[in-house]
Amino acid sequence: MLDTLYTGGKIRTFDPEQPWAEALGVTGDTITYVGPSADAPAARHTVQLEGRLVTPGVADTHNHLLLGFDDLAVSLDQVESLDVVRSRIAEFAETHPELEWICAENALYSVVEGRRPNADDLVGVTDKPVFITTYDQHSVWLNRPALAKLGILNGAEIAWGKPERDSVTGEPTGWITDFYTSAMTISGLAELQRDIPMYSPDRRYRKVTNSLDMAARFGITTVVEPQVPLAELDLFARANDEGKLTSRTIAAIYHPVGADGDFRARITEAIAETPQHERFKLGPVKLYADDVIEPHTAAMLEDYANRPGHRGHTSLEPTEFTKLFIELDRLGYLVHTHAIGDWGTRLTLDSIEAAQRANGTRSRHGIVHVECLAPDDLPRFAELGVVAAMQPRHASPDLVAGTWMENVGEQRWDRAWRYRSLIESGAKVTFSSDWQVGEMDPLVGVYSAMTRARLDGSDGWTQGERLDLDRTLHAYTQAGAFAFHQENKLGMLRAGYLADLVVWSGDLYAMEPAEILQQSADLTVVRGEAIHDSHGEQGGPQAAPHAANASDWSVGESSCGDAAQGIPHQHNS
CATH class of the missing domain: 2.30.40.10 (Urease, subunit C, domain 1)
Structure with a gap:
């Protein structure tokens, strides 16, 4: 029965x-x-x-559980006006006199037309230090009291990013680049936890558990947290102990680009010491090949359209990056690499090919995002057995009209988010939310993959990359199981x-x-x-009524090797 x-x-x-x-x-x-x-x-x-x-x-193969919305931060989700940014922060500061810092999340790069926001844009809003993350978590916006409190006004450096300075005066502008890659280093996270209340362990834990609640509500049965610092693995152990790991959770361990063999030994030690089971596994090792397009820091093969002579940069000198990749592959780690620019993607493909030659392997390494893909590199995903972990919502004009499109230039729009072309080439493509850069709800991603339009149906672009529903759902289910060697028990x-x-x-x-x-x-x-x-049909937890909020509609990465280390590293023929 x-x-x-x-x-x-x-x-x-x-x-x-x-x-x-x-x-x-x-x-x-x-x-x-x-x-x-x-x-x-x-x-x-x-x-x-x-x-x-x-x-x-649904297997959401790139979902930042750790970045879910903070209940003591201002949501700037979809706010396009500087006046609204200022008024929200001012109101929040006035109604929360007990807070030493005012933190805000999900600012758009284009909130100030024609340039990046700066500290002067926040003058007069509050006397308290203000810390604002952008919607993609790759940049931070500070006011002058924050610059002073952190010592940046006096020339101090910070471990969690690179302060931008005025090219003429040398004064800090209030804009911090390279935030997310630096923030997840040991020193970067330690400084954030010391100085910025939003990064306290308890507030980070609430983000994880709130995000897991959302995942269950949205039909997500497997979620991959793509970038977990070793220092925060205990948050997932706590969630497990408290029965909060409802969806299967795969935690990818962040590997800072400058980390050495001692750090890799620490990864192996952490894997051995961390209890793993059906609901929790340590997954990929996460690398960065480059940064992001909006602040011109993704690595491009040709100059940015609106910044002649500038092509961004790779996270490491290319030869060093390839050496690191070969070493990680040799050690048996499955690697998922953040690569957004066409040069960043090519460098990662070159490194995977070099690792296959050097180590005699053919592993399911992943490239995450693949926002801009040169035509010559498209067939290499299938040829090398590389999984493209992509986010269809990112291709929506809601997110990329303006800064992204202008930086890349119309002549390269046909390289943008080529998931249909990749699938038709024989490559494995998984879909995900990149919560909270994009909405967690996979049906928003389904709509975006099918239309390449805004949520109101307008401004569809690069229509040749649209997908039908069946291939879209396949990318959210069976392909996700395949990416993490679960295709013999999940995904169908x-x-x-x-x-x-x-x-x-x-x-x-x-x-x-x-x-x-x-x-x-x-x-x-x-x-x-x-x-x-939602209807109590199976005797499980019913959905609690909730008011619509930014958590629901936010616009706001490789499996550790050997079978004893969680998800197995397999050399596939």
């Missing part, structure tokens, strides 16, 4: 031997029946689908596979993209257990 039978709807299995089914049965944590409703065994409990769609659970609905699945609120295949935006996950199941149950 089955424990639970799902019947009366459409079941997209992504099993090539049986792509669709009428009914699905679960016994314990395993799928034990997929087939016609008439032939289904008896069940202790039945979920009547009433025409709704069931798919494998097949007898013998683990029961990770989503019941959507309607039949997505019968809808236009705009209608899909209005849908939701009714039921999220991990190992047969309902971790989100």
Whole structure:
């Protein structure tokens, strides 16, 4: 007898031997029946689908759980006006007199037209120090009291970024670049925890648990936290101890570009000492090949369109980067590399190819983002067996119109987020949210992949890269399982596979993209257990009523080697 039978709807299995089914049965944590409703065994409990769609659970392969919204910070999500930025910060400072620092999140680079924001833009807002992160977490905006308190006005350097200085006066502007890569280093994180209240362990822990609650609500059964400092692994141990790891969680360990062999030994030690199980594994080692396009710090093969003579920079001198990559591959680590510019992506592909030659390996290394891809490099993903971990929402004009498009230049727009071209070339492409750079809700990503438009349907661009619904869902499910060597038990609905699945609120295949935006996950199941149950259909946790907030609509990375080290490193032929 089955424990639970799902019947009366459409079941997209992504099993090539049986792509669709009428009914699905679960016994314990395993799928034990997929087939016609008439032939289904008896069940202790039945979920009547009433025409709704069931798919494998979503694998969000790039979701910054650690960056979820802070309840003691100002949300600048989607704010396009400097006046609104100023008024929100002023109001928050006035209503929170107990706070020594005023922290804010998700500022747009384009909030000041024609240039980057600076400390002068915040004069008169508050006498307290102000610390603002950009929506992509790669830059920070400070006011003058913050510059003074941190010693930057007096020439002090900081471990969590590079203070920008005026080219004429040499005075700090209030803008900090290279933030996220520096903030996750041992020294960078230590300084942040010492100086900036938003980075205290308790506030970071609340972000993790709030993000996990959201993941369950959005149908996400596997979530990859793509950049965890060794010093914050204990946050996940705490979440596990307190029963907060509802979705499967894979934590990627951040490898600073300048770290040496001693640091890699610490990674191996941490893997050995960290308890791993079905709900938590240590995943990839995360590298950076370059930074981001908006502040002109991603590495481009040709000059930025609006900054002649400037092509950004790679995180390491290219030869050194390739040597590091070869070493990580030799040690058995699966590497996921942040690469945004076409030069950053080419350097990573070159390094993977060099590692294959040097070590005789063919591993499922990943390149994350791939925002700008040179035509000659497109076929290399399939040729080298590289997974492209991409975010369809990033291609929406809501996020890239203005600064991104202007920096890259229209002549290179056809290189932007080429996920359809990659899939059709035979490459594996996984989709993800990059929460909280983009909304966590995968249906927002589905809509974006299908339209390449704003959420209101306007300004669709680079239309040749649009995808149909089926290939989009495949990138959110089966491809994600493949990327982390889970394809033999997750990513499709097949007898013998683990029961990770989503019941959507309607039949997505019968809808236009705009209608899909209005849908939701009714039921999220991990190992047969309902971790989100909006109608109480399976006796799992029902969704608590909540007011719409920035956490819901925010615009706001390699698996450690050997089988004993969590997800196995495999040399695939």
